[in-house]
Amino acid sequence: MTLPTGPAALRAEHLSKHFGRTRAVDDLCLEVPPGEVFGFLGPNGAGKSTTIRTVLGLLRPTSGRVEVFGDPAGDVERAHRHLAYVPADVALWPGLTGRECLDLLAGVGPGTDPAYRDELVERFALDVGRRARTYSTGNRQKVALVAAFATRAPLLVLDEPTSGLDPLMEREFRRCLAEAAARGQTVFLSSHALAEVEAVCTRVGILRAGRLVEVAGLAELRRLRRSEVTVSLVRPAPELERLEALPGVADVRWATPLEVTLALTGPPGPVLRALGAADVARLDVREPSLEEIFLDYYGRDAA
Structure with missing residues (x-):
């Protein structure tokens, strides 16, 4: 896998997003270097999903900017060459099989490792012959995770990715995170599962009311308490x-x-x-x- 070198995997500079009088994200400055597994924490309403949507180019910032490996997030075509995304609530094409969904997702990203994808299908115990309309929440999540981890994207953006997974599959998810990190991929993990973040992340950012209140390594955060x-x-x-x-x-x-x-x-x-x-x-x-x-x-x- 050839990973971009030089610029940060993800950089937000004085990012703000307002909805009327509501400041969903307020003057957020953040830099995630290539190869890091970064945890993004905050309760519902803290601004995590709004931040992620600006990274994906789905929302335009009120002010500030976001870059993905040096490309403006607003240039969706260029920015998405570098990333793969797993949302908290996965929607698939109901008439397609799981295999067809995976093939379609592989065609819109920066490339996929087919052999690794087949291995992940087995590890996540995913029946790819079924129609997506018959999938449970957990199985839809598995499709998105398999597609993301099998991609060659240098940045994985994961928004509450283990919702709907049972404990065995959560353990498999952690293994995949470790493998992605070993390949040099960057992971931006937004999660409420604090034990999960603690187990896999090297640094965390804590978001409160749209503002970052701390960005630090886990050991440094513990020393603060x-x-x-x-x-x-x-x-x-x-x-x-x-x-x-x-x-x-x-x-x-x-x-x-x-x-x-x-x-x-x-x-x-x-x-x-x-x-x-x-x-x-x-x-x-x-x-x-x-x-x-x-x-x-x-x-x-x-x-």
Whole structure:
């Protein structure tokens, strides 16, 4: 596969899209380099789908611009030479078989690897002899995923791509993502499945009310949020009663005189030195999940 070199796979410069008084996307600046698996997160109404529609050239920005490997997204013919797209709700041609749908989709993109496509049909357990009108939501999604992963497109734009898939097929989807990344393809993955994003993405962007509130690697995002430390003691340690006074320590909770949980931000040195004077039976440190980081941005009512 020959991938474009030089320009970013996807670049948005001060992108805004307004619908009347509603700012669906507001001054969004983002760059995704070639070969990256990038997660795009946000609840319904955050502006994810509007952003994707501008990438696809289906919407014209109110201001700013979007480029796909250096080509303006508004030039749909040129931009779509570089990408394949899987929507959240796949619509197929009802009178065609799954095989005919795959053949038609292969003819409108930048090329398809037929052998790999046949392999994916087997892996996704897709009956390509049936008419599309008989397919469930999950099977329609499988057709779109097989077509996208089999393409030679250097950019895969995936908008909630696992809706309707069962857990076994979700695992197969993750394998395909890893294979696409190994081939050097870029993946732009918009998803509510936070565990999925955490498992496959190298960086994430979090969108809130049309604005990017964070773009960072997963490890960097976790460092921005507190870790939870649980300490079990062999015997009570009065010297630990002032843990909350240590730098970076918050939310100290004693479940019993022998077990304490605290939230820690920053370096753990001061806490470890304090614990060194106590008789510690067990020490557990848990990093926040991507879901917890996400909820910190939006509040618990936005889960």
